[in-house]
Amino acid sequence: AQSVTQLDSQVPVFEEAPVELRCNYSSSVSVYLFWYVQYPNQGLQLLLKYLSGSTLVKGINGFEAEFNKSQTSFHLRKPSVHISDTAEYFCAVSVGRGADGLTFGKGTHLIIQP
Amino acid sequence: EPEVTQTPSHQVTQMGQEVILRCVPISNHLYFYWYRQILGQKVEFLVSFYNNEISEKSEIFDDQFSVERPDGSNFTLKIRSTKLEDSAMYFCASSRRGDEQFFGPGTRLTVL
Structure with a gap:
């Protein structure tokens, strides 16, 4: 069975600063990786996905993630965050x-501070 | 842009009662899923449905749960005899090819 670890339950960041949300996974077979965002009182929206090919994946709202097979990681990054990025972010496999x-x-939980 | 819809947005029921949660997946999608999220916990997979039958189910999806696609548009989750611990947000999702899953806004189920 596979598992996903997001070590940081909350990440506070100042507006316009860069951010990285960490995700590590465990699986005995090849995986497909996803990041979803959940805004308050809303459903889950797909930010980006890795199925195959280039390990650097670009998604919506300026987010990107890099698949690192040797480190079993799929960290999410954004070079400059905005207040509207405040939300819950879920990694999935x-x-x-x-x-x-x-x-x-x-x-x-990404918390953007003004 | 097409989206997954769910009704009702909030359902309150008494323990032991049956509830049916409804979902309308995106029209040309072939794979359908139910997930739940207990307050403060992670999203958990319940069941997937393809070609008019259950494809996979988790250990959470026991005999009190059932799913149905009664017509060409709806996808339902029935809980036969609700328990307090069934209180959660229930998400429906659909996928055209089984890779990218699109989620609905969820139904909050409160069991009293």
Whole structure:
């Protein structure tokens, strides 16, 4: 079975500063990786995904993530955050396509300070 | 832009009652999922559905749960006899090819 670890439950960052949200996974087989964002009282929105190919993946709202197989990591980065980025961010993995369910991490609450 | 919708947004029920949570997936999607998120905890996979049958289910998805696609548009999750610990946010998701999953806004279930 696979698992996802998001070590930081909260990350406070000043507006316009860079941010990195960490995600590590554990799996005995190849995985597909995702980052979702959840704004207050809303559902989960896909930020970006890694299925194959280039290990640097760009997503919406200026976010990007890098898949590092040797370190089993998929950290999310943004060079300059905005107040509107305040939200809960979830890393998730799947071991294949089709009907596989996603395994989520516990989430990281990104708090943007003015 | 097409989106997954869920009704109701909030459901309050008494312990032991049956509830049905409804979802309308994106119209050309073929894979359907249910997840739950207990307050303060992570999102957990419950079940996936493809080609009119359950494809995968987690150990959470026991005999009190069932899913159905009664027509060409709806996808439902039924909880037969609710328990206090079923209180959670329930998310429906759909996917066209089984890779990228699109989530609905969720139904908050409160069991009293």
